[in-house]
Amino acid sequence: MSEKVKVTIDNIEIEVDPGTTILNAARMIGGDVVPPAMCYYSKLKGSGGKCRTCLVKVSQGSAKDPRPMPKLVASCRTTVMDGMVVQNITSPEVVEARKGVVEFLLINHPLDCPVCDQAGECHLQDLSFEHGKDQSRYEFKRRTFEMVDIGDKIKLHMNRCILCYRCVFTADQITDNRVHGILGRGDASEIGTYISKAIDNDFSGNVIDVCPVGALTDKTFRFKNRVWFTKPVDAHRDCDKCCGKVTLWYKGEEVIRVTGRKDQYGEVDEFICNTCRFDKKKTSDWTIEGPTKVDRHSVISSNHYDEKELLPVIDRKIF
Template structure:
């Protein structure tokens, strides 16, 4: 007879939920939903061993557990820290967390060029969103930024190493989707860069997915470069008959023209099902697809409506009706 596994109770920004043992703080926050979910630049749930590199998901643990209620002395990476029973976490409600995230954002922007007006990732860039929320107007470093020449690492993929934040998502995706990975992180420290081994081209049938997992504009689709800004296109769910993948994709339309094709992503911008190169790069005619209807892109962006006017009680907004509120210090309760 199987025994029922006891779930752990965790409270994040005053919102309580129960999760299975082994769940990370970030996944627990996503289970609650709402505005208390920490951002993630390197963590990607579909990719094994992702996370722990960018530190944008830092949170404050104000109570370790019921057994040991002492707070953790430093901010922790929520994607790599497991939940303990009775743990209490502060994300939006912690000034220490916001200051730490601001410092991480400034660090990521030290070498990152502010070329958003010409970058194809503008409007879909997580670093652009973080830069708006936590960035500073000027850099404090006196050193020159690292610069690289744009590189074609295959017939369909353009690499802009200047924009790379070394999240390693593309490397992990290639490890998971291809039998013989041909690119990776070369050198170490400040000299580290993404590149191919011996100038090989990335031509695996599923290698185009590295474009979708990139959180910035370091890897872009050569077939759609400078074709249109993302906010001028309309995303449409579509499917086709494909023997290599599910054939389920998103067509980014400009009138009757297919500007680009991407995999379908969830609300956290993570790919639901990988698609092959043929669907992504070669099928650009409407007759090759069955249109299912318009797709709602729920992830926030600096171009989203009303994003520039944040509500004062942002941390109390919930999107999960099953999450419970706890009383505040003055005895009041916030509403779901």
């Protein structure tokens, strides 16, 4: 069955390969039609289906069976059928359900954005800003944990975790044996590495990049600066372990953070190794390619009045 199937999302028709999920079909269209996703990560096998933010309404199951699906479905886990009609932002039911999901995600989230290093590039912050209510009805104590050091470079704030399992899938993919997982069940579940055992793998730093919230943060960048005061620059170096393509975050002429290159959905293009991430923090280590394209409405591009004024490390002759 190699024929393309036709699917309509928010009145936009698109032909995709069979087996594609609704979310990925919507991403092929792009724009406002794309449902937000907190747990699905296209580079991680098996991710998705945990957070329920990507709920959509299927108002027509397929061409053969045009009955609507009885409940809202998670678009990251539902594959398209020929003649399927999906409603995302055009359905008030979906918008209302998403508000509820955001409220549930925020139940145990501490809202310590002023302290959190992820603020400014946090998916939960964006999600609650765009889809959430401005008040919570939760009146009970939020669950609290002690901070944990996973190795000497990664800090785990379990309070902020929304249990998306992305880091667990990352750890599963980069290692042969299971070193990082979820302990406990339900409300008591928490990310753990069995007695704070370090994940000593060359790619362990990627759990920082995949974390949609500030639960896993870079200890070398901890409280150094706010994300929106730093300037991202694309750079690369010859690395024998990874692709070496990264984003450097500059403050003045100093590299204060190195991350993988992220696309418009906040997903890294390729995983980078710990040497690139934690140890190479000098401009001389890198070949600068140019400034990273930042969305104009992002807080990262705010207060940068003169866009033509490039960082001194960028070669002016290229531009």
